[in-house]
Amino acid sequence: MARQKFRVFCVAMMMLNLFVCVLVGVTWNLTLDRSNSTRVRIPSARFWRQQERSKSFWNKEQQLLNFVHNPVLNSAPPTWLNDTGPLDPCARDHRVPAQIQDYNTLPQHLQDFLLHMRCRTHPALIEQPGLCGPGPFLLLAVKSMTPHFDRRQAIRQTWGQAGLSANRTVATVFLLGSAESADHHPDLRGMLGHEARLHGDVLQWDYRDTFYNLTLKEVLFLEWFGRSCPDARFVLKGDDDVFINTPRVIAFLEGLTESRARDLFIGDVISNADPHRDPKLKYFVPESVFAGRYPPYAGGGGYLYSGELALRLRNVSRRVALYPIDDVYTGMCLGKLGLAPEKHDGFKTFDIEEKYRSNPCMYRSLMLVHSQTPQEMMRIWSWITSPELDCQ
Ligand SMILES: *[C@@H]1O[C@H](CO)[C@@H](O)[C@H](O)[C@H]1NC(C)=O
Ligand SMILES: *[C@@H]1O[C@H](CO)[C@@H](O)[C@H](O)[C@H]1NC(C)=O
Ligand SMILES: *[C@@H]1O[C@H](CO)[C@@H](O)[C@H](O)[C@H]1NC(C)=O
Ligand SMILES: *[C@@H]1O[C@H](CO)[C@@H](O)[C@H](O)[C@H]1NC(C)=O
Ligand SMILES: *[C@@H]1O[C@H](CO)[C@@H](O)[C@H](O)[C@H]1NC(C)=O
Numbered sequence: 380m381a382r383q384k385f386r387v388f389c390v391a392m393m394m395l396n397l398f399v400c401v402l403v404g405v406t407w408n409l410t411l412d413r414s415n416s417t418r419v420r421i422p423s424a425r426f427w428r429q430q431e432r433s434k435s436f437w438n439k440e441q442q443l444l445n446f447v448h449n450p451v452l453n454s455a456p457p458t459w460l461n462d463t464g465p466l467d468p469c470a471r472d473h474r475v476p477a478q479i480q481d482y483n484t485l486p487q488h489l490q491d492f493l494l495h496m497r498c499r500t501h502p503a504l505i506e507q508p509g510l511c512g513p514g515p516f517l518l519l520a521v522k523s524m525t526p527h528f529d530r531r532q533a534i535r536q537t538w539g540q541a542g543l544s545a546n547r548t549v550a551t552v553f554l555l556g557s558a559e560s561a562d563h564h565p566d567l568r569g570m571l572g573h574e575a576r577l578h579g580d581v582l583q584w585d586y587r588d589t590f591y592n593l594t595l596k597e598v599l600f601l602e603w604f605g606r607s608c609p610d611a612r613f614v615l616k617g618d619d620d621v622f623i624n625t626p627r628v629i630a631f632l633e634g635l636t637e638s639r640a641r642d643l644f645i646g647d648v649i650s651n652a653d654p655h656r657d658p659k660l661k662y663f664v665p666e667s668v669f670a671g672r673y674p675p676y677a678g679g680g681g682y683l684y685s686g687e688l689a690l691r692l693r694n695v696s697r698r699v700a701l702y703p704i705d706d707v708y709t710g711m712c713l714g715k716l717g718l719a720p721e722k723h724d725g726f727k728t729f730d731i732e733e734k735y736r737s738n739p740c741m742y743r744s745l746m747l748v749h750s751q752t753p754q755e756m757m758r759i760w761s762w763i764t765s766p767e768l769d770c771q
Contacts, residue, residue, distance in 0.1 A: 435670040436479050436493065440700040448698045469498035479667045486658065492591045492703045493668065499598050499701060504557060505575045505583040507607070514610025516547040517629060518686070520600055522679075523619040524588055525558035525567050528574065530619040533753030535578065537760035538623045545629040550611070553581050553619070554596050556588030590661075593679070593705035601693035604686075613643070614689050615747075617681030622751045622759050624742060627725070628683065631746065644684040644713060646677025647729065648722040652707075662704055669702070676710025677720040680728030681747040691716055739763070740770035 475493045476482045539551040558564035575581040652673040654664040695715050702708040725746035735741045739762035
């Protein structure tokens with residue numbers, strides 16, 4: 380009797396299965412009919428993109444990195460990608476003048492950049508391994524330069540106060556290269572050493588601290604972060620002449636959902652930008668060095684991202700050739716992770732209108748404002764922390 384029931388049950392299940400199959404088949408056919416492709420189309424050309432030899436130096440370097448890091452293509456690179464660079468990535472790259480046809484006409488700083496483009500390891504001169512402790516809620520990483528003592532001090536006394544802010548742990552670190560006498564800097568090593576011992580918040584690496592080496596600062600920071608601060612929940616990286624409304628930033632971060640917090644990267648985003656081709660401009664990059672359009676990127680004045688994403692950026696940055704403009708470089712790294720920065724109106728990296736500059740309530744609602752002197756920072760901080768300020 381039980382066997383009989385079981386057989387009936389099996390047959391019923393089979394019928395049901397068949398019915399479902401027919402149903403799926405019919406819908407499938409209908410879908411195909413509607414899209415006017417009842418036959419499988421066989422592509423007439425190769426459906427993957429073959430790497431074509433780029434004429435631009437950066438693009439070629441990137442193609443080589445793509446090849447080296449692609450686990451599927453574990454064969455020898457094509458001959459045109461034959462790597463004949465120096466064995467020591469930090470030696471002067473002798474190929475550069477021959478591979479870039481207008482090399483001799485390029486501005487000196489761009490030549491310097493290209494000659495050392497492969498070098499991304501520089502020893503630390505001043506380190507702070509214990510700075511982060513068990514992982515702050517927010518790490519403020521500030522790009523500074525040796526002579527800017529007053530800016531750093533203003534930041535320590537205002538928005539960069541380490542410790543508790545709005546009941547959350549905040550740590551601040553200043554990122555410096557070395558101010559070399561070749562660039563006509565006076566010798567400030569003694570003073571910097573004193574400052575570093577006094578405050579314990581200065582990181583310095585042994586490379587020429589110039590505008591076109593800021594990308595180096597970015598990758599060295601990310602490597603340090605991975606080693607010494609991997610548990611920080613969020614990172615705000617900015618210049619030493621911005622004002623950051625730290626309590627506002629913390630309030631914003633506390634309101635995020637877990638999934639949004641994981642991939643967070645916000646700032647003042649620039650989209651669809653092309654490289655500047657006019658040699659007179661600060662951001663000039665010729666076609667012989669870079670071809671293509673820039674990915675969306677957040678202006679380098681300041682951007683906010685998650686610590687988890689910082690670790691992913693650290694990993695992926697090893698596969699992205701250094702680029703002379705640091706914020707574009709970070710956009711390239713994000714692009715390689717399949718992400719894009721998100722625009723947030725609280726970030727004013729290109730300054731605010733004159734009429735708002737002296738309006739205290741203006742600063743209450745913003746997260747970051749560019750171009751502030753140390754004195755302005757002190758003044759704005761006293762405004763936004765004043766319990767008497769009424770901004771209704
Ligand atoms: C359907 O495909 C045929 C052959 O590819 C094409 O000529 C025709 O225009 C298509 N019709 C529609 C509605 O797309
Ligand atoms: C790559 O370059 C080296 C040194 O210039 C040369 O000896 C070698 O034959 C080249 N390999 C290929 C595959 O072209
Ligand atoms: C501050 O944080 C502590 C520990 O996270 C928590 O117990 C306390 O309630 C918080 N205080 C306020 C005012 O949010
Ligand atoms: C970047 O730093 C390296 C190492 O100090 C230096 O050789 C190079 O000239 C610097 N590049 C620029 C553009 O200043
Ligand atoms: C970064 O790479 C290391 C190994 O190279 C890996 O163990 C780690 O999980 C990666 N981190 C992230 C966040 O992808």
